[in-house]
Amino acid sequence: xVKQKEIPCIHIGYAKSGSTTLQKQLxxxxxxxxxxxxxxxxxxxxxxxxxxxxxxxLADENLREFYRNLVMLDRSEYQQAQNQELFAKHIDNYFxxxxxxxxxxxRFTSVFFAYPDLHEKANRIKTIxxxxxxxxxxxxxxxxxVSQYRDHPFDPRNLAKGQPVSIDDWIEIxxxxxxxxxxxxxxxxxxxxIYKYLFGKENIKILSLEELAKSPDSFARQLSxxxxxxxxVCLSLLKDKHENRGVSKTYNHYRIWKRRLELxxxxxxxxxxFIKKYYFNLDHLISERIKTGKKAGYLMSESWxxxxxxxxxxxxxxxxxxxxxxxxxxxxxx
Numbered sequence: 001x002v003k004q005k006e007i008p009c010i011h012i013g014y015a016k017s018g019s020t021t022l023q024k025q026l027x028x029x030x031x032x033x034x035x036x037x038x039x040x041x042x043x044x045x046x047x048x049x050x051x052x053x054x055x056x057x058l059a060d061e062n063l064r065e066f067y068r069n070l071v072m073l074d075r076s077e078y079q080q081a082q083n084q085e086l087f088a089k090h091i092d093n094y095f096x097x098x099x100x101x102x103x104x105x106x107r108f109t110s111v112f113f114a115y116p117d118l119h120e121k122a123n124r125i126k127t128i129x130x131x132x133x134x135x136x137x138x139x140x141x142x143x144x145x146v147s148q149y150r151d152h153p154f155d156p157r158n159l160a161k162g163q164p165v166s167i168d169d170w171i172e173i174x175x176x177x178x179x180x181x182x183x184x185x186x187x188x189x190x191x192x193x194i195y196k197y198l199f200g201k202e203n204i205k206i207l208s209l210e211e212l213a214k215s216p217d218s219f220a221r222q223l224s225x226x227x228x229x230x231x232x233v234c235l236s237l238l239k240d241k242h243e244n245r246g247v248s249k250t251y252n253h254y255r256i257w258k259r260r261l262e263l264x265x266x267x268x269x270x271x272x273x274f275i276k277k278y279y280f281n282l283d284h285l286i287s288e289r290i291k292t293g294k295k296a297g298y299l300m301s302e303s304w305x306x307x308x309x310x311x312x313x314x315x316x317x318x319x320x321x322x323x324x325x326x327x328x329x330x331x332x333x334x
Contacts, residue, residue: 006095009133009227010125011037012195013106014186016147017139017209020047020243023104028052029237032229034097037104038067044151045244046291062090070124071107071114078124087128100227103129109136109191111182112152112159118185119194126198134195135226139209140332141186141312142305145171146298148182150246153298154259156180163263164256167298171308183308187315189322206323210330212238248293254286309333 011027013019020040027035029052039055040047057063069083095101107114108121115121125132139147149170155162156174165173174183185191188206195204205226212219216239224231265271271279300308312333320327320334328334 006101007131007133008036008095008101008103008129009135010108010129011102011104011135011137012122012125013109013136014138014144015106015110015112016144016151017106017137018212019104019106019137020045021212021238021241022137024048024050024052024243025241026234026237027102027104028055030099030229030233032099032233033227034094034099034101035104036063036091036094036101038106040244043244045247047243047245056094060090062086066091067105071105071110071121074115075117075120078120083124084128100229102227109185111180111185112148112156116181118191122194122198131203132199133203133205133226134199135223136188136192136195136204136206137209137212138188138206140330141316142300142308142331142333144186145183145308146300147246149298150252150296153252153256156182161263164259168301168304171300171304183311187312189315189319192319192323201322204323206319206325208325208327208330211326214330246295247291249296250290250293251287252296254290258283 011019011022020043023038023040024047027033027037028039036056039052039057041051041058052058057067066083066086069078069081069086073081108125109118111118146167149167152159153164153167153170155165156170157177157180171183174180192204192206205222207219207222217235220235220238221231224234310333316327316332316334319325320332
């Protein structure tokens with residue numbers, strides 16, 4: 001277990017809410033942070049070419065396995081993984097390094113490409129870090145949904161292999177599929193209540209992506225106060241930084257065409273390795289050339305805007321009042 005003097009902060013996401021920018025530009029660079037979190041090497045969106053040569057995450061397979069266990073494994077698999085023992089043997093030693101130990105992985109609050117039980121993942125954090133502080137960055141749900149769709153304009157029941165769908169169909173599927181809880185996890189108050197119960201309200205800090213974009217001074221000041229780090233350094237590292245920027249409309253048209261092609265030839269059987277290699281190289285070349293450009297823009301129908309606004313209104317009001325958040329100025333459903 002973590003000693004009292006080494007109490008860490010855990011950044012739990014959300015996805016599509018500035019995680020890559022925080023991880024690459026702030027957490028890994030601030031001299032007062034002992035960063036033990038994810039360092040992204042590639043996203044659907046457009047990243048800078050910055051690479052932290054001293055990243056523990058990139059250098060240590062044990063740390064990467066620790067995260068995989070926490071966010072990917074189901075309950076029975078996690079019990080067999082002996083993650084607490086892995087932490088004690090290979091990761092606890094990093095707490096001797098100077099600075100605030102900070103862990104970060106947006107899949108703690110994600111149901112896509114992750115184990116979808118958010119309550120279970122929160123309990124795993126509690127077991128290993130019983131006194132941790134929790135940092136959560138949220139985003140206007142309507143904008144986040146559009147951004148998530150831009151990244152994966154495919155059937156949300158199977159983002160990796162599903163058919164391309166329109167944004168309204170994407171929302172309809174997500175809304176009506178009982179075991180797909182993505183939209184429900186954006187009722188932020190419900191998720192924060194889990195962490196409030198486990199760690200206490202005084203150990204939770206909620207910030208918004210909109211404040212980072214529009215009032216970086218305020219964002220940096222609040223974050224620095226919570227983490228106990230220098231605010232001026234924090235602001236200098238974050239100002240005008242933007243990782244994982246949205247891809248171009250041309251790129252998404254290409255991805256949709258490619259997915260349809262792949263689905264149409266599945267029945268042909270195994271593809272020879274030399275064709276796979278040629279296809280991979282060609283795809284990479286095309287993708288890199290067309291990713292940039294005018295960002296792909298999507299508009300959900302007015303009926304979905306109204307329905308989702310009603311869906312999130314109560315949760316946002318509770319969260320805003322309980323944590324004194326400025327959601328009204330940023331257009332959150334209220």
